Amino acid sequence: MAKPTAKKPTPVEKKLVSVADTVISAAGRSRDPALSIPVRSLANINFNEKRGIIEMGRRKQERTLFNVGMAKKFMQTVLVADALAELQRANLTTSLREIYYRTKHTMKDSHENTFDAQNESDPLIEDLEVTLTALREELHVRAENAGSIVGPVVLTDDGDRVDCARLGKGGYSVPSIVEPEFIQIRRCTADFVLLVEKGTQWNRLSEDKFWRRYNCVLLTGNGQPPRGVRRLARRLHEEHGLPVYVLVDNDPWGYYIYSVVKQGSINLAFESERMAIPKAKFIGLSSADPDTYGLPRNVGIKLNDKDVSRAKELINYRWFQKKPWQEEIKRMLATGLKYELDALANKDFRYLSKTYLPKKLKERDWLD
Amino acid sequence: MRAMAKRTRKSKAAVKSKPAPKSKRELRSKAKSKAKPEAATAKTPATDPKAAEAKTPDAKPAKPTTTISAVEMGARQREISVSEFFTKNRHLLGFDNPRKALLTCVKEAVDNALDAAEEAGILPDVLVNVEVAVADGAPPPPPSQATRFRVTVIDNGPGIVRQQIPPIFAKLLYGSKFHRLRMSRGQQGIGISAAGMYAQLTTGKPVQIISRTGARAAAHYFEVQIDTKKNEPRIVENKKIDWEHQRGTQVALEIDGRYQKGRASVDEYLEQVAIANPHVQLVYRTPEAETREYPRTIQELPPQPKEIKPHPYGIEFGILLRMLHDTRSRTLAGFLAADFSRVSSAVAQQICGTAKLSPNAKPRNVHGVDAEALYKAIQSTKIMAPPSNCISPIGEKAILHGLYKQIKGDFYTAVTRPPAVYRGNPFIIEAGLAFGRGPDQAAQTPEAPAVPLAEGEQQDDDNELARVIRYANRVPLLYQQSACATFKSVLETTWRNYGVVQSRGALPAGPMVVFVHMASVWVPFTSESKEAIADYDEIRKEIRLALQECGRRLGVFLRKRERAKGEFRRRNIFELYIEEVVEACARLKGGKFPKEKLKNQLQKIALKRTGGAKTDEILGHESGPEGLPHSIIVTPEGTEGEAPVPPGAEPSNGGPPEEPTPTKETTKAAKRKSKPSKRKKR
Incomplete structure (x- = not known):
């Protein structure tokens, strides 16, 4: 093209x-000789509340030779x-x-x-x-191909037709460049996108054919999702109107992953325009879930000093100022525990796909 | 109880047993067979009384053969001679392995030579010859493989009178230095005779001595051995011979040893001797038949240290008792005033008052509780610090010259601390420092082949750690570095403050030699083999202060040099980067690109921005000792500071290139020489 x-x-x-x-x-x-390079740090970003994305400020730094x-x-x-x-x-x-x-x-x-x-x-x-x-x-x-997708989507990659519903458990590995000139979305019949933080959880859902039963696209970025995954989610959201739900661990890093998907990251604020999905929803794991779903206290992990200080930073970010979010983070700090998605296996191996997610989706129990 | 008493007797017997190996073996076997039934009886009553009963009759018949009567034992108990003791415990004197043994032999002979010459007021000329010896006409193996060496040390000292030669070289604990409090290298009179004993033990060869007390006296040749049982010399050979030297002593030893270069080697030892004793002319012929000369750079002897009386704070209770017994004074107050330093009659009265003893008491009658009271009274009375004229420091100038002569560097400095006292013993700490690689080597290094560095690799320069050279009374200490107070002080000094890299708990990094000398009438060694200085707070503090002063001066030097170099380097990196930027721009633009033009334009800007010509000026000239006392700075242009002037006769050996070398150097001349050069650079 x-x-x-x-x-x-x-x-x-x-x-x-x-x-x-x-x-x-x-x-x-x-x-x-001087190059003026925009500053990429917390000090040089603005949160555009109207658009719900992080934008880069105007501060620039002169980089000179002498x-x-x-x-x-x-x-x-x-x-x-x-x-x-x-x-x-x-x-x-x-x-x-x-x-x-x-x-x-x-x-x-x-x-x-x-x-x-x-x-x-x-x-x-x-x-x-x-x-x-x-x-x-x-x-x-x-970047490295560090993400996977499975679900009722048909893509074209280098002229090859890729039907993500027919790729077994492993799915299609999302390339780092998914711009329309390289990857085209031919068809998409899904109802929503579920972006999972961890590969293990994504495997569980893929193995259980969760996407077939609930007609969704399963995406994972193995931790902080790389640009390709974020961009693909954004394109599915934008071009096919799919809502995006984010499923992460219940810890400050999980919250931040969600915020990066939703509003964009601080370091790559200039990419928000293209990557951020301001309407993405946080489906779990919420700090309220252990109570709601009866997760025992002993599957939690004590927050360490780093976790606590990171959580306190998040509380002050402008994009976490909504009341439910303040409560969410404060609740985690109050209990002093974090929970991994994997902890759900304490109830049952298929608890995530059979009970947890169906209930969440049914009750529309998510944070915005 | 009884068992214990027996055991102590047993161990006594074991100590003396060398000349009677038979009895020792007997004793051992007896002791073993005896120990068994004893142990059995000791154990069994608690566990099984019946078994004990059953055993005792068993043991009884054995009794006549396994136990010995007190009379029999008494027959075996006798005095142990010092020589016997040290034959068995030779590691206490530094003969634990062949390599160290060779070093110790050289060291003892050289120390004796220097002590003798200095005491007689002669500038020492010492020749050390180490050669491979062969037992039986076989071709000599290469030095690195050889196991037998002949060590010969010749000095120009006062010589030794004929009658004294045998006891000095073949009787342990015989010497002039033990009974007085005065700074000297040797102390006990063990060293050289122990070396002779070691030779006798390993090769069976006697010590050969030639000594002559003057041009008119005859030279005496002796071959002596130690009768280890009696600790008495045995003269194997004694004759008058012709000797080419007018005065002096020659000692030759044939020993088992190993010659290795590097750390703690004979080579290193002699090099360090030369550093701390620039008044010594030293020639060393290595086993590899190489001749190394360490010329004299200071033409005056260090001042003679005075003998002093002990300071009351420094003596032990037992010594006080002995002194009370031996004194010639009739009254206690008189004894205190006469036999100790810094005790006036007023102070003596005061001590007697505190101890509640009569100042007129007879010293010999003061013992037991009274003596203890006296000892305590002495410790609690305020007494002036001991005089320090009993110590003769090397001196800042001499240290500087020594370092300058032996170590290539860009900067030298030396500090002599004022005298201080530990446990009543006066001491002086001196520190010196040599930094850098010297201008000739520095010029070579950048030309080393440029090997591209891989990821994770670094330039090698940073890995080198400083070398610490330690001295006690001018004698280099080569072993047990990390146990030594000097080494610990070097570690605990924050060298980073002075612009030297130092990682936590490590020596400072960089091309640096740190010199530390402790001079004292009594250097507290951690062990008898005199390898490390004990860690007294007072000593540690003095060392630290001396090192800090050296560090401060080094810091001034480094900062100054860094400032000039920084400018220079800045332009240098710009030049490097300009090249890269120009190349990249040319590739970006493609086609015919005026590379040279862009490069010239950029270089012009670089020159303008970094001070240009001024930098060259700073680098070229402005590097004087900056008001730094007792320091030498070496630049490619020459040497500034109190650099030594090599003696006229010798061709200058790494000495400063400028200044003509006069034929005969006197102290005054040397001083005159250094002053104008100092003025010149200011």
């Missing part, structure tokens, strides 16, 4: 080349831009790690490497995404 001809530079390539232009024009005017603290980063940024442009020209996609290896070398006449570890190059790619307002997919960088 979007296969650009080799000769004509893509818009993204043009953007990447503009980094070089910045350097050249600054040098021509005897100025310190500053001892930033010189190396500046040089690295230019190198990464160069590697990304190379991808554009060859029309290839690659991983973060390959970008790291591609750009790593020892600088001439020195012992110093351009990069010492991958954690130096990864944030630069995000920096470039923000600076050039190009999505990672547009930069042709993909």
Whole structure:
């Protein structure tokens, strides 16, 4: 669909080349070359209550070449831009790690490497995404396939027809790039999307053919869902009007996963626009559930110091200010316990698919 | 009770048993067979009285053969000679393994040579020769494989009078240094005779000594051995010979040993001797037939330490009793005033008053409860600290010269603390520090082949830890580093404050040598083999203060150098990065890209932003000792500070390149030389 001809530079390539232009024009005017990069931190995000998403603020940081603290980063940024442009020209996609290896070398006449570890190059790619307002997919960088989908959905991937209802228990592994030019949703007859935090729970539901009985799409991201999973959920929600329910552990990290799906993340606030699903619902595990479903206290886990401080941070986030949410978090802090989804197996192996979820769905017992 | 008494007697017998191996074996077998029935009887009454009864008749017939009467035992009980004791316990004197034995032999001989020469007011000239010895005409094995060595040490000391040669070298606990409180290397008079005893024990060869007391006297050649039973010398050979040296002593020992380089080796020992004794001219011929010369850099002897009387705080109760008994004074007050340092007659009266004893009491009559009261009174009376002229520190200048001569570096400093006291013993702590790799080596390092570094790898430079060299009364301490108070003090000093990397609980990292010397009339060693200094709070505190002062000076030096280097490095990294950025831009833009133009433009900006020419200036010139006392700074351009001037005759050996070398150096000349150079750089 979007296969650009080799000769004509893509818009993204043009953007990447503009980094070089910045350097050249600054040098021509005897100025310190500088890239202004939007700040990606809690201090530079706004919660847009109207739209229900996290948006990035306007704060930018100048990254200059002739500053001892930033010189190396500046040089690295230019190198990464160069590697990304190379991808554009060859029309290839690659991983973060390959970008790291591609750009790593020892600088001439020195012992110093351009990069010492991958954690130096990864944030630069995000920096470039923000600076050039190009999505990672547009930069042709993909992450690991770290998600699965099963359910009555038919997709087309590289021209192959993928019927997610006929892929057995394992389902279809969600690629990191699910933009319409790569993946098309041909047909979708499901009634809703259930996004599960953990692979084990997703397996349980898939094995029990929960999706068939309740006519839904099962998605998992194995922890914090990667962009591909979030984007696919968003597309199913947007293009086919499916409500999205999020099923996570009852702990601060679970709450945050839900909030990322719903409002977007702090680090990738610029992606919210495209990824966030403001209408997503939190179906469980709620801190009220142990009472409601008679989970014994002994299957809980004591909150550790990190959990407590994280929960206290969440309480102050603007997108957790709704009254039910404040109660939810405070209840967890009050009991001092967290519960894993797996704990439901204490009642019965199939408690989740046979009792818990059906009841929740029937009673519409979820948080917004 | 009885069993216990027997056991003690038994162990006594075991100690002396070497010359009578038969009796020892007998004793042992008897002891064993005897122990069994005893144990049986001791155990059984509690468990089974019948069995005990059954056993006792069993044991009775054995009695005549297994037990011995007190008379028989008495016949076996006799005195143990010191030599016998140390033959069996040679590890106490540093002969535990062949490698250490070789070192100990060299050490004892060198210590004796230096002590003798210094006491006679002679600048020591010492030659140490270690060679591989062979037992029976076989071709000598390579030094690393050899197990037998011949150690020869020749000095230019005062020599030894003929009659004294045998006891000095072949009688343990014979010497001049034990009975006085004065700082010296040796203390007990064990060392060299123990080395001789070790030689006798391992190779059977006697100690060979040549000694001559002056040009007009004859040289005497002796071969002596120890009669270990009597601790008396046995003269194997004695003749007058011609000797090429006018005065001095030569000792030769043939011993079992091992020659290994590296840590705690003979090489290291002699190198460290040279550092702490720059007034010594030392020549060392290694087993590999290599000659190492350690020239003299200080032309004056260290001041002679004075002999002092014991300070009252430092003596033990038993010693007080002995002194009371031995004194020549007639009254107690007189005894206190005359036999101790820092006790005036007023203080003596005060002590007697506190102890409620008459100042006119006869010292010999003070014993038992009275003596104890006296001892307590002494401890509770305020007495001035002991005089410190009994100690002769190496001195800041000498330490500097020693370090400068032996260790390549960029910065040297030395600190001598004022005297302090522990348990009534005066002592002085000195610390020194050498930092860096020296300008010639520093110039070489960056040219090392640039191997690209893999992930997780780092530059090697950071791994090197500082080396601590420790001395007690100018003698290097090579073993038991971590038990030593000096080492602990180096660890507990926060080197990070002075710009040196140091991980928690470790030595500081970097090309650094830390020198610590403790001089005292009595150095408290943790063990008899004199390997580590005991951990007294007072000592630890002094060491720490000395190290901190060294550290502060190092910090000043490093900060200054860092400032200049920082500018330089900044431009350097910019140059590196500019290259990368230009290349990346060229690839991004593609086609014909004016790379050179962009590079030049960027470099121009870099130069403008980092101070440009000014940096070069700072790096080139401005590195004087910065008002740092007792320090030397070495730069590629030359040496600044109190650097030693090599003696005229010798070709300069790593000495400062500038300044002509005069033929004869006197102390005054040396001082004059260092002053102008100091002024120059300010």
